[in-house]
């Protein structure tokens with residue numbers, strides 16, 4: 001998994017903006033989880049991180065386009081991702097030595113936001129629960145396997 005962290009102690013009180021074009025943020029987990037997803041255009045993301053006493057407010061957006069198979073007919077379907085988000089990530093309660101939700105504490109005790117993990121999560125939330133090539137998709141015939149959007153087969157309904 002691609003790793004990218006934002007050090008909390010480095011953030012100015014007014015917050016800081018980050019932009020991301022590193023494709024491995026999204027391509028690595030897609031490969032790792034073997035998702036049937038092919039990117040059509042590069043993904044891009046931007047966010048502002050504002051430090052607060054209890055956590056950080058993260059607001060920004062992620063956009064790009066990709067292909068995924070339709071759940072009914074398995075034809076590749078183009079999806080546009082263009083979402084905005086605003087989330088408050090609360091600091092971990094106790095000092096942990098490893099990963100805790102969106103946070104990582106280094107050996108010398110510095111707190112880091114797991115930016116790549118956060119952006120992967122936002123990307124996943126932006127995807128539809130069910131990918132359909134069209135709301136009218138007729139799917140695949142269970143008897144002969146024909147794509148019913150393309151062929152009217154003679155099998156009984």
Ligand SMILES: [Zn+2]
Pocket residue numbers: 070071072073074075132133134137138139
């Ligand atoms: Zn379909």
Ligand SMILES: [Zn+2]
Pocket residue numbers: 141142143144145146153154155
């Ligand atoms: Zn058929």
